[in-house]
Amino acid sequence: MKILITGGAGYIGSTICSALEDKGHEIIIIDNLSSNGSKKKSCQNFYQNDISNIKALNQIESEHKNIDAVIHCAAKIFVPESVSNPSIYYEENVTKTLTLLNWMKKADISNIIFSSTASLYRSAEDQVVTENSELQPSSPYAKTKLSMEFILEDFCNAYKMKCISLRYFNPIGADPKMRSGPNFSNSTHLLGKLIQAYESEDKKFTITGNNWNTKDGTGIRDYVHVWDLAEAHLKALERINSITSTLSPFIPINIGSGTGLTVKEMVSIFEEVVGIELNTKIMEPRPGDVAGNFADITNAKNLLDWEPRMSIEQGIADAIKWYRKKSI
Numbered sequence: 001m002k003i004l005i006t007g008g009a010g011y012i013g014s015t016i017c018s019a020l021e022d023k024g025h026e027i028i029i030i031d032n033l034s035s036n037g038s039k040k041k042s043c044q045n046f047y048q049n050d051i052s053n054i055k056a057l058n059q060i061e062s063e064h065k066n067i068d069a070v071i072h073c074a075a076k077i078f079v080p081e082s083v084s085n086p087s088i089y090y091e092e093n094v095t096k097t098l099t100l101l102n103w104m105k106k107a108d109i110s111n112i113i114f115s116s117t118a119s120l121y122r123s124a125e126d127q128v129v130t131e132n133s134e135l136q137p138s139s140p141y142a143k144t145k146l147s148m149e150f151i152l153e154d155f156c157n158a159y160k161m162k163c164i165s166l167r168y169f170n171p172i173g174a175d176p177k178m179r180s181g182p183n184f185s186n187s188t189h190l191l192g193k194l195i196q197a198y199e200s201e202d203k204k205f206t207i208t209g210n211n212w213n214t215k216d217g218t219g220i221r222d223y224v225h226v227w228d229l230a231e232a233h234l235k236a237l238e239r240i241n242s243i244t245s246t247l248s249p250f251i252p253i254n255i256g257s258g259t260g261l262t263v264k265e266m267v268s269i270f271e272e273v274v275g276i277e278l279n280t281k282i283m284e285p286r287p288g289d290v291a292g293n294f295a296d297i298t299n300a301k302n303l304l305d306w307e308p309r310m311s312i313e314q315g316i317a318d319a320i321k322w323y324r325k326k327s328i
């Protein structure tokens with residue numbers, strides 16, 4: 001297949017590119033390299049440009065006939081920044097997606113796999129969420145993702161497009177062959193912070209909040225190895241025509257491990273992997289923190305024939321390996 005990947009120089013986009021290339025697919029990347037630390041992939045068909053640049057999109061169209069699908073990863077992704085500056089998030093994520101979709105319509109590309117997020121869901125009583133669980137995006141960032149899902153659904157219904165919206169839970173780890181990995185410089189995620197604590201002199205790590213309604217009071221998350229996540233995109237591309245229909249051309253699918261891990265559990269797995277104990281302190285939750293959810297992945301199993309294969313320990317080990325590679 002011939003696939004256009006927006007944001008293909010980022011953490012998840014470039015890992016998807018490697019998974020696609022490994023399977024012999026042709027990839028075209030458009031990325032404006034705005035994300036701190038993202039790097040031009042060694043890809044022949046790399047367009048350093050913005051997804052809202054119609055000229056660049058038209059150039060792609062004329063240089064690459066018959067693109068089979070778009071994987072739309074490009075977005076601004078920082079929750080605190082989206083709270084302080086929502087305008088830029090709606091502009092970058094929503095308005096620019098609209099431009100991309102209108103171009104796809106004109107270029108007659110009807111299939112799209114969208115990078116959505118589990119932060120669309122309201123915290124559930126029993127913590128497990130299906131695609132039909134109540135939505136209550138907790139930040140402007142998450143609201144831009146839900147807005148994009150609404151737009152995609154309407155485009156699919158009106159213009160005969162097809163979309164699988166993959167709602168990622170918490171991607172961790174790196175490409176096992178170390179071709180791509182997370183950007184730790186502005187890490188707000190738990191594993192990034194654990195690695196930073198582990199690499200520091202004092203090994204200090206702070207758990208924010210231990211009074212949630214979870215088994216040990218600390219927040220719960222669902223971690224999925226980024227390589228498993230990349231493989232879910234391959235499955236979605238292979239199956240999009242068979243699982244969508246005129247009546248449901250837009251399908252959201254949870255992509256997680258299907259298991260919830262509390263922060264305390266994650267800390268002790270991390271300590272086992274690295275072989276030392278961190279100097280852990282408990283503090284009050286930060287504004288905007290939530291108890292968290294984990295994924296019901298029945299739809300991913302049944303519709304995509306996808307299941308995660310990599311362990312949490314592997315995700316931690318790959319992330320540390322990538323961190324060290326980047327620090328050399």
Ligand SMILES: NC(=O)c1ccc[n+]([C@@H]2O[C@H](COP(=O)([O-])OP(=O)(O)OC[C@H]3O[C@@H](n4cnc5c(N)ncnc54)[C@H](O)[C@@H]3O)[C@@H](O)[C@H]2O)c1
Pocket residue numbers: 006007008009010011012013030031032033034035038049050051052072073074075076077092096115116117118168169170171183
């Ligand atoms: N990382 C996560 O924890 C997570 C969780 C859920 C969903 N997602 C979604 O997955 C996608 C990829 O996330 P990531 O972690 O790889 O982020 P990332 O910042 O590493 O990658 C995003 C890429 O998009 C590019 N980009 C941003 N705006 C662009 C534009 N207007 N035009 C062209 N390129 C643009 C950036 O330069 C960057 O390379 C995002 O849509 C994000 O919302 C990520």
